[in-house]
Amino acid sequence: MNRVTLIALQLLVGVAFLLVWHLLTTVPVVDGKPLFAPFFFSTPLEVLARTWKDFASGEIWRHLGITLLETVLAFAIGAAGGIVVGFAFARRELLAAVFDPYVKAANALPRVVLAPIFALWFGLGIWSKVALGFTLVFFIVFFNVYQGVKEVSPTVLANARMLGMNERQLLRHVYWPAALTWMFSSLHTSVGFALVGAVVGEYLGSAGGLGYKIHEAESVFDVTGVFSGMVILTIFVIVLDTFVTAIENRLLVWRPDTAAKTA
Amino acid sequence: MSQGAALPVQSPSASAAAAARPDVCLRGLDITFALKTGELHAAVKNIDLDIAPGEFVTIVGPTGCGKSTLLNATAGLLKPSAGHVEIQGAALNGLNGKAGYLFQADALMPWKTAIDNVAVALEPMGVPKAEALKRAQDWLARVGLKGFAQRYPHMLSGGQRKRVALAQMLIRDPQILLMDEPFGPLDAQTRQIMGNLLLDLWAANKKAVMFVTHDLEEAIALSDRVVVMSAGPAAGIVGDFRVELPRPRDIAEIRTEPAFHAIHKAIWASLRVEVQKAYSQGEEAQQ
Known part of the structure; x- marks a missing residue:
């Protein structure tokens, strides 16, 4: 299948989904009401209008900035810590052997339960989110x-x-280039997790950021706001991911194509 | 242990070199490995071997006879269980800094371009980066890879990667060259081309060479001396043959010379016994 056809089909799926959503929430069926109440499901046009409004008024930029800062900090500090400890453990057998059960235990813990503790320790500002992303x-x-x-x-x-x-x-x-290769092969995952840490942290308690925005909308049953927040979050992730791919291609230029694709 | 083959001429230069202090001197070398089962496996036993400066010595033997083990002991990558290794008259302690090593498997750093792989070999010697790059470019040209400086190893063919590895080894101008079936993974034509390239580079600057292979024809075509090892375990040296063929040689053409066949016949008579022994051991192990 050629590229144009593929993109056309991909677009078609998206358009079809939006169309079905639109019809179900706007076309009156029973008692002049649509099948899905817009109160619970909003409508695509409303979500689009809200998203547009948020961007146009500039109000969303502050939240995006906070989430981006938290993500970048969580990634940078987490990666730095991971590199240092990873190197130390790999080069010192004893260290790795002694700490092995504790590392496994700490990794087994679902990190979300730490969020309230971090809020307690680091306050409701960005650092509790950075801490969650770090873990x-x-x-x-x-x-x-x-x-x-x-x-x-x-x-x-x-x-x-x-x-x-x-x-x-x-x-x-x-050692360093070999370790970097492995780190970069997990770059998409780790940047993704840094973002998860930031958004979940914001969602659970904060005064700014995309997670906060979504949580705020939910608490007043503003479904349009929730969906709009999700759309913005998705766009944010796609932009971030494109950026990561560009960095990856730049740094792993020495790798055979097949390896880059499977990573 | 060593038996000189009855070959036409004893060249005076070779005997003079043998009389001088050898570059590599192995005496009573035993190498024993501890297996996972706890048993001890004697790979090689009581090896005596001298390699004179500028002498090209090839070690042949059946698979698994410990040829590479011997090479690794000479490189200092492996500590012998008994006996000792002397390099240019000094006992070897730790890695052999006077030796260059050409591995069978890919040993280039995959994250460095061809030129960086060659240039980095000069860093431990304290050569400034710009100078190292200049010399690396020069060496790439000498191994026939002038236009490939910016290629990463995965963008090169197997033969081209070996050329880069050869340049990487030779740029440091090591006194002793150790080669572990370096052309093993290459196809027949490429092996011949690489063999000729190696001989050309070696002829220009003769170093002591310890070359391991299981290909007897390659061994004869390249070397001054062919050493035959017995089948393992506890392999020893069972034959030591001087190859009195004129140089410069062409690897492909020399195989057609009658003298080549005579030498081949003599060495094969000794090697065949060991190969059969190794083969029947393998059969027994499978039963």
């Missing part, structure tokens, strides 16, 4: 870096040592 990102990056350092090809390593590299040079030319 999610940290483990993904940690496991990937650990694996990456552990699974450096023995031949590549032996070769680098035969070239006379010292520990620092091995770190720079062999």
Whole structure:
């Protein structure tokens, strides 16, 4: 199937969904009322109008800015922590062996239950959300870096040592690029989790951000507001993901195409 | 242990080199591995081997006889259980800094371009980056990869990757070259081309070479001396043959020379016994 046909079909699905939604919520059926009450289901046009209004009035930008800041901070701090600890564990067998059960236990914990504690510790500002995102990102990056350092090809390593590299040079030319590869292969997942941490944190208690916006709309039964918030969140994720893909393509240029696709 | 083959001429230069202090000297080398079951597996036992400066020595033997183990002990990647390794008269302690190693498997850093892979070999020697890149470009040209400097390893063919690895090894100008079936994964034609390239580069700057292969024809075509190892476990050296064929050689053409056949016949007589032994052991292990 060629590209144009595929895109046309993909668009068709979206349009069909919106059309069905529109018809079910606007065309009167029983007692002059539509089958789905707009109060519960809103209508596509209303959601579109609200989204447009939010962007036009500029009111949404503040919330987007907060969520973006939290996401970026959670990702940056979580990734930095994951890299450092991942490296340390991979290079020091004893450390890894001693902490293994605790790492597994901490990772097994559903992170959402920590949100109220973080709100208590760090307040309702951005830092409690960053903390929640951190706990999610940290483990993904940690496991990937650990694996990456552990699974450096023995031949590549032996070769680098035969070239006379010292520990620092091995770190720079062999371990670090190998670990980065694994980290970047999980980049989409970890950025996604940073965002989940931010939005869930906002949802559970805050005064700004997309999660807050959605929660606020829900609390007054403003279904249009909820859907509009979801639409904005989706757009936000797509933009973020495109950005991540661009970074990935730039940094992993040395990888064969097949590997990049399966990652 | 060693038996000289009855070959036409004993070249004076080779015997003079042998008399000098060897670049590689293995004495009474035993290498034993602990298996997962707790048993000890003796890979090689009581190996004595000298390689003179500028001498190209190839080690042949049946699969699993410990050829690579011997190479790794000489490289310092593996510590012998008994005996000792001397490099240019000094006992080897840790990695062999005087040796370059060409691996059978891909050993290039996949995240570096061809030129960076070659240039990085100079970093441990403290060569400035700009200078290293210049010399790397020069070496890429010498191995016939002038226009491929910016390619990543996955964008190169198997033969081209070996060329980069060869440049990476030789740019450091090591005194001793260790090669572990380096052309094993390549197709027959590429092997011949790589063999000729190796001989050209070696002839220009003769170093002691310890080359491991299971391909006897390749061994004879390349070397000054062919050493035959017995079937494992506890493999030893059962034959040591001098190859008195004139240089420069062409790997493909030399195989048609009558002298080549005579040498091949002599070495094969010794190698065949070991190959059959290794084969029947394999059969027993399967039953």
